Amino acid sequence: MSDNRLAARQIELEVLRYNPETDQEPKFQNYSVPCINEWCVLDALNYLKDNLDPTLAYRWSCHMQVCGSCGMMINGEPKLACKAMLRDYPDTIRIEPLNHFPIERDLVTVADDFIAKLKRVKPYIIPGEKRVPTEGEYKQTPAQLKRYRQFAMCINCMLCYAACPEYGLQPKFIGPAAISLAHRYNIDSRDGGRDERQEEIATDEGVWECTFVGACSEVCPKHVDPAAALQQVKAASTVDWYLEHFMSWVKK
Amino acid sequence: MAKSNKPIIWGTFAAGGELVSLIMPVLILLTLLAATGHVPAIFGYEKLHAFAAGWFGKLAIFVVLFLSLWSQAHRLRITCFDFGLRADGLVAFVMYILAALGSVATVVYLARI
Amino acid sequence: MGEKMSRRPYVREVPPTTWYFRMPRYMRYMVREVTSIFIGIYTVIMLVGLMRLSEGPAQWQSFLDALKSPGSVTFQVLALLFALYNSFTWFNVAPKALPLQFGEDMAPDSVVAIGHYVVWVLLSIFILFWAGVF
Numbered sequence: 001m002s003d004n005r006l007a008a009r010q011i012e013l014e015v016l017r018y019n020p021e022t023d024q025e026p027k028f029q030n031y032s033v034p035c036i037n038e039w040c041v042l043d044a045l046n047y048l049k050d051n052l053d054p055t056l057a058y059r060w061s062c063h064m065q066v067c068g069s070c071g072m073m074i075n076g077e078p079k080l081a082c083k084a085m086l087r088d089y090p091d092t093i094r095i096e097p098l099n100h101f102p103i104e105r106d107l108v109t110v111a112d113d114f115i116a117k118l119k120r121v122k123p124y125i126i127p128g129e130k131r132v133p134t135e136g137e138y139k140q141t142p143a144q145l146k147r148y149r150q151f152a153m154c155i156n157c158m159l160c161y162a163a164c165p166e167y168g169l170q171p172k173f174i175g176p177a178a179i180s181l182a183h184r185y186n187i188d189s190r191d192g193g194r195d196e197r198q199e200e201i202a203t204d205e206g207v208w209e210c211t212f213v214g215a216c217s218e219v220c221p222k223h224v225d226p227a228a229a230l231q232q233v234k235a236a237s238t239v240d241w242y243l244e245h246f247m248s249w250v251k252k
Numbered sequence: 253m254a255k256s257n258k259p260i261i262w263g264t265f266a267a268g269g270e271l272v273s274l275i276m277p278v279l280i281l282l283t284l285l286a287a288t289g290h291v292p293a294i295f296g297y298e299k300l301h302a303f304a305a306g307w308f309g310k311l312a313i314f315v316v317l318f319l320s321l322w323s324q325a326h327r328l329r330i331t332c333f334d335f336g337l338r339a340d341g342l343v344a345f346v347m348y349i350l351a352a353l354g355s356v357a358t359v360v361y362l363a364r365i
Numbered sequence: 366m367g368e369k370m371s372r373r374p375y376v377r378e379v380p381p382t383t384w385y386f387r388m389p390r391y392m393r394y395m396v397r398e399v400t401s402i403f404i405g406i407y408t409v410i411m412l413v414g415l416m417r418l419s420e421g422p423a424q425w426q427s428f429l430d431a432l433k434s435p436g437s438v439t440f441q442v443l444a445l446l447f448a449l450y451n452s453f454t455w456f457n458v459a460p461k462a463l464p465l466q467f468g469e470d471m472a473p474d475s476v477v478a479i480g481h482y483v484v485w486v487l488l489s490i491f492i493l494f495w496a497g498v499f
Contacts, residue, residue, distance in 0.1 A: 018375050020371055020372060020373035020374070020375070021371050021373075025375065026375055026377075076387070076388065077388075099377070100377075100379065102374035102375060102376045102377075103374060103375040103376075103377070104372070104374055110374045141469075142469050143466065143468065143469040146466070146469060146470060146471055147464075147466065147471070150471075165334075165379070165384055165385070165391055165394075168379035168384065169333075169334075169379055169381060169384065198255065199253070199255065200253070202255045202256060203253045203254065203255055203256050204253075204256045204258065205253065206253075206256070208256045208258040208262075211330050211334070211398075212458065213390070213391070213394045214390075214394070214458060215388075215390050215391070215394075217461075218390060225461065227458070227461055228460075228461035228462070228464070231458075231461045231462035232461075232462060232464060234259075234262060234266075234462070235266070235462050237255075237256075237259055238259035238262050238263050238266070240259070241255075241257070241259035241260065241263075242259070242263065266462070269455055270455070270459075272404060272448075272451070273451060273452040273455035273456060273481075273485070274452070274481075274484060274485050274488055275488060275489075275492065276404055276407070276448040276451070276452070277445060277448045277449050277452055277489065278488070278489040278492045278493060279411070279492075280407060280441055280444050280445040280448055281445060281489075281493075282492075282493075282496055282498070283410075283414075283432055283441060284438070284441045284442065284445060285498065286429055286432055287432040287433050287437060287438050287441060288433075288438065289433075290498075291429065292493075292496040292497050292498045293496065293497025293498075294495065294496040294497055295429060295496075297418075297422040297425045297426070300418060300425070301418060301425075304415070304418060304419075313415065316411075317408060317411060317412060317415070320404065320408040320411075321405075321408055321412075324401045324404050324405035324408060325405065327398060327400075327401035328401045328402065328405055330398060331395075331398040331399060331401055331402070334385070334395060334398060335382060336381040336382030336383075338381065354408070354409070354412055357412060357416070358412060358415065361412075361415045361416050361418070361419040362415070362419075364419040365418065365419045
C-alpha cells in the first residue's frame with residue numbers, strides 16, 4: 001500500500017567510541033549508513049559493522065526484545081537497539097553506551113555491578129514449605145500468578161539503571177530491576193524467602209535509596225513497572241518496621 | 253547490612269503526602285480568598301476559635317500540621333540531596349528538628365486555645 | 366586464563382548539581398520535589414496563623430491583614446500552583462503503591478488514580494462549604 005515502507009534512507013549515526021588500549025576518553029565517530037526505513041537501530045549498527053567499520057563493539061543477541069543485550073542510549077534515551085525503529089527517528093541518531101555504567105569498549109558496558117546486585121537479592125524461589133518431588137508440585141492459582149506476573153517480565157536489560165538518576169548519583173543503590181525481581185519472588189505464593197531478601201533490600205542502599213523518580217518504569221521495554229515494585233516494597237517494609245518496633249508481641 | 257530505620261519517617265511521608273495532596277490546594281485557596289478580600293466565614297475569630305477549641309478541631313489541626321510538616325521536611329531533605337547538597341546527615345537532622353519543633357509548637361498553641 | 370586482556374573501563378561521572386537538566390523527565394521530577402519548599406513554607410504560615418489565633422482576636426486580625434500583602438498573595442498563588450502540581454503527580458502515581466486485585470485480575474492503575482481525583486474534588490467542595498465560601 002505504501003511506496004516508502006521499504007524506502008532507502010541515509011542515516012547519520014553518531015556513535016560514541018572508546019578503545020581502552022588507545023583512547024584517553026570516549027569520542028564520537030560519525031558514519032553515514034544506507035538504511036531501510038523499516039529497520040531498527042540494531043540493523044543499522046549491524047550494517048555498519050559488516051560493511052563500514054568492523055572494529056565497532058556492541059552487544060546483541062536475539063534481535064527480538066527478549067535477550068536484553070542491546071541496551072544503549074539512543075538520542076539520549078535508554079533503549080533496546082532492536083526495539084528502536086528507524087521510522088521513529090530523525091536522519092541523525094546519536095548512539096552511546098548505557099548511562100551510569102562504565103564503558104568497557106565502544107557501546108559495551110561493564111555490567112558486573114548489576115550482576116552482583118542481582119545475586120544478592122536471591123531472585124529465585126526459596127520454597128516456604130520444603131517438599132520432595134513425590135509429594136507433588138507447588139500449586140498456584142491464576143489469581144496468585146497475576147499478582148507477580150508483571151514483575152517476572154524483566155529481561156535484565158539494565159535500561160532502568162541507565163534511566164535512574166539515583167543510581168547514577170549513588171552507585172551503591174541496589175536499583176530498580178534487582179529490587180523488582182526480589183519483590184517478584186516475595187509476592188509469589190510458593191516462596192518463603194522474603195525475610196532473607198529483606199536483609200538486602202530493606203536497607204539504606206536498598207529500596208530506601210529510591211526517591212520515586214519513576215524513570216525506570218518509563219523506559220522499561222517490557223512494561224515491568226519497577227517503580228511500582230519499589231513503592232510496594234517500601235510500604236511493606238514500613239509495616240514491617242512498625243510491627244517489629246511497636247508490636248513485637250504480635251509476632252511470636 | 254542492617255535494615256534501615258527510614259520507615260519511621262517514610263510512614264509520615266506517605267500518610268502526609270496523601271493528606272497534603274488531598275487538602276492542601278483547597279486550604280491555600282481559602283487563605284487566598286481571605287487575602288483578596290473574600291474572607292470565608294470560618295476565618296471569623298469567634299468561629300475559628302470555637303472550632304480549634306473543640307476536640308475534633310484540635311485533632312484535625314494537629315493531624316494536618318503534623319503530617320504536613322513531617323512529609324515536607326522529608327521531601328525537602330531529598331530535594332537538597334538532589335540539588336547536590338551531599339551532607340545528607342546534617343540536612344536530615346536540621347529538617348527533622350524543624351518538623352519536631354513545629355509539631356511541639358502546634359501542640360502548645362492548640363493547648364492555649 | 367592465559368594472556369591478560371587490557372581492561373580500562375571508562376567511568377562517566379554524573380554531575381551532582383546539574384544532572385536533572387539531562388532529561389525532561391528529570392526536570393518534571395525536580396519540580397515535584399520543589400513543591401515541598403512551597404508547601405513547607407505554607408505549613409509554617411498556617412502554624413503562625415494558629416499561634417495568632419491562640420493569642421487573641423486582634424492578633425488573629427493582624428494575621429489576616431498580613432496575608433493581604435502583595436508578597437503574600439504572590440506567594441500563595443505560587444504555592445497553590447505547586448500544591449496542585451504535587452496533588453496531580455501524587456494521584457497519578459498512587460496506584461503504584463496500591464495494587465488492587467479484583468477476583469483474579471489486577472485492577473488497572475486508573476481505578477486508584479481516578480478514585481483519588483474523585484475524593485479530592487468531593488473533599489475540596491466539602492471544605493469550601495464548611496468554610497462558608499458558598
